[in-house]
Amino acid sequence: AAGVIQSPRHLIKEKRETATLKCYPIPRHDTVYWYQQGPGQDPQFLISFYEKMQSDKGSIPDRFSAQQFSDYHSELNMSSLELGDSALYFCASSVSDSHEQYFGPGTRLTVT
Amino acid sequence: GQQLNQSPQSMFIQEGEDVSMNCTSSSIFNTWLWYKQDPGEGPVLLIALYKAGELTSNGRLTAQFGITRKDSFLNISASIPSDVGIYFCAGPNFGNEKLTFGTGTRLTIIP
Numbered sequence: 480a481a482g483v484i485q486s487p488r489h490l491i492k493e494k495r496e497t498a499t500l501k502c503y504p505i506p507r508h509d510t511v512y513w514y515q516q517g518p519g520q521d522p523q524f525l526i527s528f529y530e531k532m533q534s535d536k537g538s539i540p541d542r543f544s545a546q547q548f549s550d551y552h553s554e555l556n557m558s559s560l561e562l563g564d565s566a567l568y569f570c571a572s573s574v575s576d577s578h579e580q581y582f583g584p585g586t587r588l589t590v591t
Numbered sequence: 592g593q594q595l596n597q598s599p600q601s602m603f604i605q606e607g608e609d610v611s612m613n614c615t616s617s618s619i620f621n622t623w624l625w626y627k628q629d630p631g632e633g634p635v636l637l638i639a640l641y642k643a644g645e646l647t648s649n650g651r652l653t654a655q656f657g658i659t660r661k662d663s664f665l666n667i668s669a670s671i672p673s674d675v676g677i678y679f680c681a682g683p684n685f686g687n688e689k690l691t692f693g694t695g696t697r698l699t700i701i702p
């Protein structure tokens with residue numbers, strides 16, 4: 480069965496640079512979620528989209544923005560990167576009437 | 592915000608042993624999800640629970656939705672090496688869909 484696709488899998492950036500992470504949800508899933516996971520931590524919710532509209536917002540810095548496109552893929556844009564942004568970033572998708580979220584393999588972002 | 596505490600924090604067992612872990616909340620959840628995460632990979636959904644008292648199995652895994660709706664339990668029978676990883680409970684916050692994750696239980700199998 481098709482799973483959530485994330486790209487790139489690994490990304491190395493320098494401080495103050497920008498990064499764009501992409502997420503392709505499972506076919507026919509209309510809701511996308513972004514989570515950040517620091518070393519040894521549990522995933523923390525950043526933001527979600529349903530039918531291309533932002534549906535919920537968590538502890539996402541103002542330097543980050545995201546959107547969902549007409550084909551339901553989503554992009555997380557991160558600007559003015561800081562060392563503390565180094566983490567695993569996961570995208571998850573679901574159908575709107577289900578609580579079951581399916582996670583992608585993640586993007587490991589390293590800021591140097 | 593809502594907090595999910597998992598215990599034990601880590602477990603060291605021998606292959607073939609049964610495993611039990613639990614997750615407790617300071618508030619009521621209407622859904623409990625159990626995930627397994629391997630290092631550097633995304634969490635994989637194992638079991639979803641929707642009703643208080645519900646007992647659901649997935650192969651060697653069995654999970655229960657606590658009667659009080661403030662806890663859940665996961666059992667693994669006859670553990671095998673591929674069971675190694677971190678197990679997270681998670682639940683959607685009431686009124687929206689974002690997941691709050693538990694603190695995790697790290698399972699290690701001693702050779």
